[in-house]
Every structure is written in C-alpha cells, then in structure tokens.
Amino acid sequence: MLRMLHIKYRLLLWGILCFFSVIAQPQGKILDTIPIIYRSDDVLKISTLASTVPAFVLTPDRIKDLGALDLGDAIEYVPGVQLKDYGGIGGIKTVSYRSLNANHTTIIQDGNVIPNTQNGVINLSSFSLIGAKSIVFSTGENVEEQTTASAYLQANSISLNSRLNSKPRKLAMNLYSTVNTVNAYEHGALFQVPLKRFFVGAEGVYRHGSGEYDFRYPIAGLDEVQRRQNAALSEYRLRATTGFQGNKHKITLSGAYRNNAQELPGAVVLYNPSNDQELWNEDLAIRANHLFKANNWKVHTHASFQENYTRYYDPGFLNVEGFIDNEYKQKISVGGFLINRVIPKSRTEVFLGGDLLNAELESSELSAKPNRFQLNSVLGFGQRLFKHHLHLKGNVSAQMIEDDFVRNDLPDQQSYIRFSPFVSVSYLPFKSERFRVRAFYKRTFRMPTFNDLYYNFIGNYELDPEEANLFNVGLTFGKKWGRMTVELSADTYYNKVWNKIVAIPTKDIFNWSMQNIGLSDAKGVDLAALIQLKFEKVQFILNTSQSFNQTLDKTKPNGVTYNHQLPYTPTYSGNYGVAVIWKKFRFTSNLLHNGSRYSLNENIYANYLPDFTDWNVGLARSFELKKDFKAAVDFKVMNLLNVNYEIVRSFPMPGRYYQLTLRLER
C-alpha cells in the first residue's frame, strides 16, 4: 500500500537531492580600514572574536589537520553545526545549524552567493578545498568584507575564499594527490601567475574511485562485514580566474565547469543488495566582478550566469519501460551592486545593495515550467561608539519574488515579499582586555523553492515562506600571555521556527504534498575554546567545541510528538582537536562526538540512532625544496576506533580507513 508513496517519495528525494551545483566565481577582496582591536583580536583566527555575531574561521592549516577533502568535512567542526552525511565519495553532504535546516544556509564563494532556486540546498561535498584561503561560518550576518545584497537574506552563511581570487606575490603552484583506502582518490592542481597589475590562475580537481567500503550493520543480524557497492564516481572540476588589481579598482572574471558521473549507493536495504541508480551533473558558471574603492567609498558590482544539468537514472523501476530517467536543467542569471560608505569622523558605516535574479527550470517532473524573477535588497548601517567599545550594527533586507508558471495549461503568476530585520551589538567593557559581550536578533525567511511549489503532484502552489526568528547572546575572550594564547567564545541562543515547509501525506497516503506545517523551538549553548602554546622547538594547539541543543516539536499541543526532540538533532555534540608541531612534523588528533538522535519525530526506541565517536589521527612531514618549493607527506588514520555508525538512517559510514596525501607547493 505504501508503494505509490514510495515512488513519489523517491522522486521527491531525488528532486530535492539530485540537483547540486559547484560554481565558482571571483570577487574582489581588498583590505579595509580595520580598527586596531579587530585586527589584533584574531590571533589565531579560530573564531572572529570581534564580530557581533558568532563567526568561526577555518584556516588552510586547520583544514589540512582535519584531513578534510571537501567543504562538508571541514564545516562539521564548527560548534552548532550538524552535518548530514550520506557517506561515500559521491555522497551528499548538507548542513544544519542550531536546528535550522540546509535551506537556511547560504554558500558564498569569493563574495558571490551561489544560488539554487530548484531546491535551495547546496551539496557541500561538491566544493574542493585545494585553493581555499579560508572558510568562514557565521550566523545572523555575513561577516565578510566584500559581499552582495543576497548574502544578507539567510540566517547562516558559509564563505569559501580562494587563492585564485587575489593577486599572488609570485608565481604560485599547488599539486596534490590523495589516496583513501575506501577506494576514493583525488588529485588536484593549481597555478597562479602575476602579470604586472593583472593576474591569471586556474585550478582543477579530479575525483574518482569505486567508492566501495566495508561496514558492519548489526540490525541485519550478520556478524560478517558487508560491502557498500554501487558507489563509483568520476568527477572533474575546473576553475579559472583572471583579474586586474589596481589602486582603486579590482576586476575579476572567472569561469567554472564541473562534470560528474556517479553511481548512487542509496540506502542500505536489509537483505536486498541490488542498487543500480546513477546520477550525472554538468554545471557551468561565469562570473564577473568589479570593485571600486577610494575615499571611504566601496562599490561592488557583479554579474553572473550559471547553468546546471542533472540526470537521474534508475534502471530497476518496475514500470512498463523498466526504468526512470529524469532530467533537470536550471539556468540562473544574477546581477547587482553594493555601495558602502564609511564616515570616519563619526565612525559610521552605511551600505545599500540590490541584486536581480532570474531563474528558470526545465524538467518533465515540473510541468509548471517555472520562471522566477527575484529582487534582493539590503539597507544597513554600522556604528562604533565610545572609541570602538560599542559596536552597533543593523540592516533590513527584502526579498521580492515573482514566479511565472503554467497551471492547468494556462499561464499563472504569484509573488512573495518578505522583509528581514537584523540588529546586533557588541560591547568591550574593559580597556585592556579583549573581552566582549555580544547579542543579535534576526528574522529570516526560507522562500519556497521550485521543487516545493511546482514539483509534479508533490509541489504546492499555496506555500508560505518558512519563518525563523533568531536570538543570540554571547561572550568572547582572547588573551596572550607570553607563550600562551587563549581564545574563548560562548553563545547561547533561542530560535523559533514556524510555517516549516515539509512533505507530508495529505488526502491519503498516495498524495504527498509540501505543506507549511510545524513549529519548533530551539534552545542551546555553543562553546568554543582554543589554547596555543608556543615553545622554542614545539608548538601545541588545543581546541574544543561543545554544543548543547534542545529543539522541541511544538506543532500540535495534543499530538503524539509534542515536546519531542526533533529528528537528527543530538542534544549534545562536541569535538576535541590537538595539533603538535615539532620541527617539520605535525601530529594531529581530532575527535568528533555526536550524541544520540532519533530518525523520526517520535522519540521512541524504534527511531533511536545511538551516539558515535569519530576519531582521526595524523602525522605530516614537510620538506623545503629548492626555488621556494615545499613538499609534504600527510598520513592519517580515519575513524581510528573503527566505530560502526550512521549519520543518516540506512546510510552506514565506513569503519577505520587510511588517507595518504602528497603535496607540492610554491
């Protein structure tokens, strides 16, 4: 009886998950007049202590220490982040932060927001970290220097800043090759050339392998090890950026291309090993940016175009043809500006920006043929008072959407307008101590995507945007005593979400549809700490983050799951990292602990997923070569304790495996 539901659910799942893009774009980043306190605060750049909102930075060293190969691997170490990882090399990774799902997080690459109107979710595993200069996670407001109006809309943002986007001092090169003993291989190359005031650079990454790995699945009652199959992947990504960097102007032009062919390992179904679905992606993006900066004015204009093609094929489907073959083609064009004016005398900053976006989606699965015209705008200010001791920030952003679509063979139209206010404050009570108190409030909206509204049978034209209200109060502290440097941040939050967009069966089990249903309350504390000890010959870096989260379902006061903890939301998660640097060796240990969770809303034994610990240790050695070249060998043991675990139910993760990386850099 569940069968029809399953087909629709499967289609929906793929509609939602299949479409991901890797896009690249350039964006000018020019040093701003940063107040002295701000700069000296970020001793190690683990968290941005001066920020009025929680913001965390991952440096290239930290990324290497984690053995992270993609954005998802790295971002799961940010306190408050829950990574949804389906496992395997081609596996989808999405992120939720403080119980706000992936649709509330914006991905920004080199200052440009990566749009996805089809489903609103970006797959974090499709971003490689080869040329990463930094990854910045923030909630409330995007803290990057250079940004666009669209970056101010969502609750959370992940900024990936790459080396290709700025002029190198000399010819730069980077080659690497990684072997994972779960049959996953990755090779990358990057080069960048300065040409007087111009620069040009490119990077390429090739990922491949059968992706097969062994796992134990005790619910199958078998003691023997099983093998994850149908996981092969062959993907390459290319990105090139050229630019001009002058005193007042910076212009960049970049292009990115991704081609991915993979098998989909799918859920591990008990006693049924057959799994033969496949997925293809082809993504193209071209982006142009211009930044003008002089006399306390900063003007950023940008234009971009992206095209995403997805094909999903299931050869084992029991219809007359015996297969499902779906294609999706999305095209998005964006253009916009952001003007920023600093008034040094009164320590005031004001900014105004607007982006126009046009998106269309073609697929037999969305016969409504939707076309979206969207205007995103922002108006904001920053004010420093009492000699920088008090920092006030605020903005109002607006999303105006107009969709053209086909309904019962007739053209139809609908629109949304939503305003999001944001206010924040940070206060530095002492003159000599880098101790701060901060707080923010933001109201945000997750707009319905094309899939939510127009997916055949499931989509619902009547949807309202999902609304979230975020409150945060926190402390940060940073200090240096001789050999020791300490950074601490502690934030407590309250998020209330209503009109959640979820798929539920409506008229009967055969008719699932997207609905605005659900109300949840999230309360929690995120703590992060870092200690660096520097001796003459040896250096220690210790860090930890701890997250406590209670997110209760408040949908129906008499419902069976009222006041139950939301699915996939552990009440506790934490991680511990140690890095020891001695001569040319670097020893690292990173342990991630995720508390127990439930796979469905009801907090009962049948839905229980136990806690797990994922511990990685590694040893790296670097070598100085001639002509400024540097080589490194990096060996890591992943999941040292060989723990069997699932992050997502029915998607078992690999046991212990090894990772070897060779690097050559200049």
Added chain:
Amino acid sequence: MKNYLIGIFIALFCLTACKKDPPKPPAPDAYSNGVLVLNEGLFQQNNSSISWYSKGESKSFQQVFLTENERGLGDTANDFELYEINGKKYIIVAVDVSSQLEIIEAATLKSVAQIPVFDGTEAREPREIVVVGQVACVANFDGSVAIVDLVNNQITAYWEAGLNPDGIAHYGNDLFVVNSGGLNSPDYDSTLSVFDLETQSFKGNITTAINCSQVQITEEGQLYLLSRGNYSDVDPSLQRLDVTKEAIEVEQVFDLPISSFEIHNNWLYYHNTDLKAICRINLDGEDMPEAGAFIDVSEFETFYGIQIDPLTGDIYCFDARGYVNSAIVKCYSKEGNFKYEFTAALNPAKLIFLP
C-alpha cells in the same frame, strides 16, 4: 586568571552530556490470546516490525520480531498469513523492498526460513500472499507470482501476471491476481490474471476498472475488488464479479468514496473517506449500501485499514497518525461500539489473531 582559564578549558574537555536513552522494549511471555500486527514501516528505513497485543495483559509489545530474532524484519513488509503444516502453526511474511519471504513459527516468532525472491540480482518485491493448502501464492510487484512449497520452504515456480500486482485471492482451484500498474501511472493496468492451481496454467485476463488493489471473495463466489482510481479525475470504486460463472466479468460497480474494506458474515464493511466512517453493505444479493455511518472514525488522524476477527466479529481499525508516528489500533464490537485500543508501530498493514 590564567589558571582559571586553563581550568575552564579542561572542564570543557571533559564535558559530557547526560543521556536519557529509551529502554529496549521487553518481550512478552507467550504469543497466545492476542493480536499480531505487521507494520510496514517507512521506505528505505529498514523499520518494518511486528507488534504484539496481549489481550490478557491489555498491553502491547513492540519490535517483537527484532527481540526474538536479534535482527530486523527488513524494509516495507506488506502482508503476512497464518497457516498450519503437520499440526504446527507458521506465519509467512512478504517483505517487499527487502524482497524476502520470512517463515516464522507462530508460537515463538522465531524465523525458520528466509527465502530471497530475486530475478537474478533484480528484486521481485513480494507483496500479497494467499495460502492454499501447503502452498503459498505470492504476488510480486515485478509482475510475477511465486509458488512456495511450505513443506520445504522453497519457491517451486514463478508465473507471469500483469503489471505491479497488488492483490491475490483464490476460489476453489482458481487463483486471481489483481494487476494495479501502480508504478506505470498514469497508464494503470486494469486486469485480473486468472490461473488454474490444479493444472498450474494461465486461464486468461478479466478486464476491470483501473488501478485495482484489495480483493476478497465470499464463500458464494462473489469477488469484491477495490479500484483506487487515478487520484485525480477517476474516483475510487468497488466492483463485484461472480467467479462461479463460466464467463467472468464485472457485474456491479459501486461508486463509493472507499479506501479499504473487509467482508464478514454477509456484510461488507468499508471506510468511507467522505463520511470519515465505517459503512456497510449487506451482501444479501441486492448489495445495497446501508445509509449512514456504522462506526464514526472522524477522530482518526490517518485512517489506514480495517480488519475483522473472524471468530469474535470484533472490528479493528488502524490510525497511522500521519504515517510517521506509532499507529493506534482501535477495536470495536460487532455492534460498532468502541472496546479498547492499543499502540502498534509505523503503518500497520495487517493483523493475525492468535487464540
């Protein structure tokens, strides 16, 4: 200050949260005087399960297959049937997405055989079962019928029926397989495939309404068949065929907002989705639907099925509560009065009544 900070850091390092994990469900003492519930679970979550309701203790036990066998039943179990071989009672379970037939002892729920149902590496997906003597006929979603020898627990033959069979029943030596074509939407199938169990041969197809699923045949040879329509402009209906005749055809069509039914004691009880009630048809030959509601089920969040205990006449209705929460099974007397209710698991498909 410095030492204090180090203290905080160490405290953070050692911090662990107190957990309140749900306890493992207990096992009942015996499987007698109660009701077994087969729960489908959810697609790709490997959470099909069996619940047990003990009438003596007025208490339900969850996950009893897992408890007795220390492994999961599988994914999307769709049907189970009780039968007897050499005086011993067994249950055969069709686990659709796992593509397995599970043979378990009725007294202990211990598995005695697990029969894979594959065509090479392709899952056939067993869905609906009818037991005829020492043979089980299983309609598979790939369009085949598996013939299972219940003495040796082996599949002896596969017969070809139509598209995505979703119901199976027999009358004498005739086996009727309901072809839904559900996965071929919007071009649904509209046939019954008929086989002769004695000669093991295909007899022919009978044309019906589109997308049929549930089927039951009365002792007098009247076959009742539910069509689900196409969920848009073709409404569900109930059809009657007389299988005692030489040329079998649809003789009567009831245009009713019906989602499931059960025949007991010359009455057909069905769920009326408009009235949100159980209504009845008296099968006295004229088959006139009775006016009004027999049992009001409007307070059900998600009506999911009806079944009647053939011995007591008690009527059981399933509330799947949004399909993602533990279901409630409500029991009514044959007069339609509420008796009791108990909790099952996700999406109950069927009950077996054990004395």
